[in-house]
Amino acid sequence: MTNDPPGRSRPSSNDLILPVVAAALVDIEGRVLLQQRPEGKSLAGLWEFPGGKVEPGETPEAALIRELEEELAIAVPHACLAPAAFASAPLGNRHLLLLLYITRKWSGVPRAIEATALRWVRPTDMHALPMPPADRPLIGLLDALI
Template sequence: MSELIHVAAAAIFNESGELLLALRDKKQHQGGLWEFPGGKVEAGENVQGALARELSEELGIEIDLSATTSLIQVPYHYPDKSVLLDVFRVNRFCGEAYGREGQPLKWVNLTDLNNYQFPAANKPIVNALLLPSMIAITPELSLDSYTGFVRSALSQGAQAVMLRAKQLPELDQLKLYSLLLKEFPGQFLIWNGSVESANDAEISAIHLSSARLMQLQHRNAFEGRWLGASCHNEEQLRHAERVGVDYITLSPVQHTLSHPDASPLGWGQFADWVSDCALPAYALGGVASDDLERSINAGGQGIAAIRSFC
């Protein structure tokens, strides 16, 4: 395997909430595609120092490191080279960004991000920018209680809700999911179910159990936009990467009432697995909204929880 090239990159936001993209020169590796500004970490540099230097050299801006947070770390292997992308979210900077090396720049809305072509290694970055930081998962409820749970979870700060209702027949789950979509238009609602049924129902966001994940061989088997999966060990995590799901949950991070005999990963193991994973990863199991910052500091996308939103 070729030597790993360590790259510091930035998702830079202006005061209007727009994101800065740069167009790669056609003569470069992956030329003609859009990218997140940044560059190689030189020997002896720390990552944030390299990021500040590269953005000054490339864009003529000085970033505020106190308003710079880790977004995702992406190890990626191309046929001709391997890269480790250390990506940060930059929310404050001084100066007006311009292409000091002649590269075209563009400020874009996050909602338009899917309209741009990126190098393959950038797909997890795009997903990390578009995915929420907190997902509420429904517990087993009576059929008439799900609407109230979703409303309560959203009011408590959840930006997405996963319908997990395995006690119901699948047809009833799909009817309930359709009802929730109508009740909460524009909200990010995920169905925990099968690829085949999701495709038949034209569902755009699903989450697979670890068993269903291990049966999946290709990402394009699912026709919708968002495909997540549950992982409990490294074998499942690696399979999720090979298949190319959009995000994973790692669990249990801590002891849970629902699975009292399961050995928790702990935050140290969670951080270790996430650091070597090219997918946005949520901490799940014994976590609450108070653990959001801890998950992000460990390299996670955020948290997914059940009891925290009950």
């Protein structure tokens, strides 16, 4: 039983939580690829892990494979995505749930299709970069994992 007034429905958790997937692409030197958010988008200029929103009916892995193709023009096999960590952060009247995967294998050379720039960075050097609030807690975990 809820205490909501009659005629008023509660928002479902699907309306409140925004699932987002991201990848830590790790090169042979242990660096991770970050992309810079373009002007005109929220959080413009910040450095982030590539990825994006999970569309209705999509699995997180399928969403990440699609986003990496759209944003970086690379192909990542499903079997090469290793779930690594998650973070959450308030985002307006919603809550962002960020699922981070690690991959060391992909085909193609990453290109900045939607981002302003790309940069390969060691996890310890990420602390000096401006990053979105949900990405920051993942830095220490990444450093420990790779």
